[in-house]
Amino acid sequence: MQNTNRLRPFFENITFDRDDNELVLNFGPQHPSAHGQLRLMLHLQQEQIVKAHPDIGYLHRGMEKMAENMIYNEFMPTTDRMDYIASSSNNYGFALAVEKLIGLEVPRRAKVIRMMLLELNRLMSHIFWLATTALDVGAMTVFLYAFREREYIMDIIEDYCGARLTHAAIRIGGVPLDIQDNFIYDLKVFLDKLPENMKDYEDLLDTNRIWLMRMENVGIIPTEMALSWGCTGPMLRASGVEWDIRKEEPYELYDEVEFNIPVSDKGDNYARYKIYMAEMRESAKILYQCIDMYAETQKNNQTELMAHAPQYISAPKLDIMTQNYSLMQHFVLVTQGMRPPVGEVYIPTESPKGELGYFINSQGGPYPYRLKLRAPSFWHTGVLTDLLPGHYIPDVVSIIGTTNIVFGEIDR
């Protein structure tokens, strides 16, 4: 306990424990470099951390509870609020899980558009990651450059779905809209410029002494720890496990596109940085292929955007406006909601942060009986418990940065 008097005021963030010379530092929940509402209780010996307790729950909104009280389509915009840096990937994970539950096959053009959105979201998320991490480490210029590029992606997505952050751009059974005329042109302009922009970032960071000192050999996650803590995505690949759900358990058209999975066996901050950068290049590669695939669907006149399943999915707008039965179906689906079959699914997808899984237990009603959101950031925060001890206070900031956690999906 602190002995406070007029000369020694009460330090609300610090507890002095004189017996073993250990100091408890409260980091957050309002710390600007905690990437959200993360509170860390750090036990310190001098500057070294001996024990770390991440404390979460400051952004808990009870999404799983909300899901139990919403029809399936109603829940779609709520998923935006999980990983709000790349919201289409959350929409997609949910849509895919419900489609698997129902057993739907999505039309090819919708698949191509979904892949474009997913990869744009991945780019957006990774660029955002680079910007904020660089800022935490002290590189202000990279932050400004990267936010400029992120803005272009947001413009492209805004042109498509009207929203910049919470897209809700994917529906169960397909996508609501075809891409607009200038989408491909804008995308190409952006992609052609991307290598140049990335070279700028790398020129600023790769040989930067401060960046290297704070990244190299800091925050090493051994393979064992990464597997045991359920790390996925770039966190796992930086620790030497070649595992990308897009490649290993392909969904959509990922088995038709060519791309590589960057892997590193170092497991430190720098390895993660390199993997994020390499993944951005791979995403661009996928996007170029998607543009060709889209042109192909135009050539083959595959214009369908939503799956045809009248029991679950509303008919196209034209049918609803012209055919009585489609209108009735639509009315029932909007007011009562679809009723998927009785059963359970767990569907993982590779979101920019890692494995985003949706577990749905349906009892045949219009509301899911149980929906569990498996968000990658939850485990990437948990791993800090074992990762931080042994590091020093300044390392905490760069380690939190490279774990790429987003609190919307940790607390859900």
Place this chain on the structure above:
Amino acid sequence: MRAYTPKENVQKKAYYTDRYWVAPQVAKFDVESDAVFSEDLKAIKDAKITVLEAFIQVDQMVVYIKPEDNVATLELLRDECGYTQLSELSAIDWISKRGGFEVFYQMLSMTKRKRLRIKCFIDEKQPIESVQSLFRSADWAEREMYDMFGVIINNHPFMKRILMPDDWEGHPLRKTYPLQGDEFAAWYEVDKIFGKEARDIIGPEIRDTARVDRYDTERFARLGHEVPKGAEFNPDQEKTPLAYQEDDGVFLIEGFEEDKSQIIRDRKR
């Protein structure tokens, strides 16, 4: 007399149900139909673990075991069968129908590219053994399971609520817990910040986010009846003119003039 409403499940119910409608089932396949899964199941059975039920649903094997076998099964799967990652762990509330929880462990094998789900059923007050010694990820997942459902977990090193505050009462994901929160939730922040004695002044917290009070001038403005923040709203009040600033209307709202504005056709990248 007030109409009786069942309390064991207060989640939203279907508004319309057809009594002759039979819900279809997601297809279940025999484990024998998949060579990898049948081998895994054989390994579980060989280790003298009672398998209550096993099938394949949506490409993943589901195995029901007894709750006391959970650690042994997961250890076997990790060490012998290559299921090196515990992706997810949680519970399903079946208290109203079956008097307990269904706990599931979602496993992943990266070498076999397979996923399986181990499930077991426990009674409401029956404790289950922690698996965090096998998978560190279970540390947080079990804390969340306790927090959300009140499932009792044995031998957990740091059992504490994770998402809800430490002094919270009730377990939010139970079916008996209403979406808007219970009585305790409505007074939690008032008691915490202002103290119990301020209850009469402040009133319970409105936990229905969709609620709109049309006479609330603290948080809502009404077009056409502009009232200072917090002032009493008087329906007889004179209407605020809804014209542009130039036409003696609301100050700060200017009319749009097309010839004075610039439209960007193609943004410079």
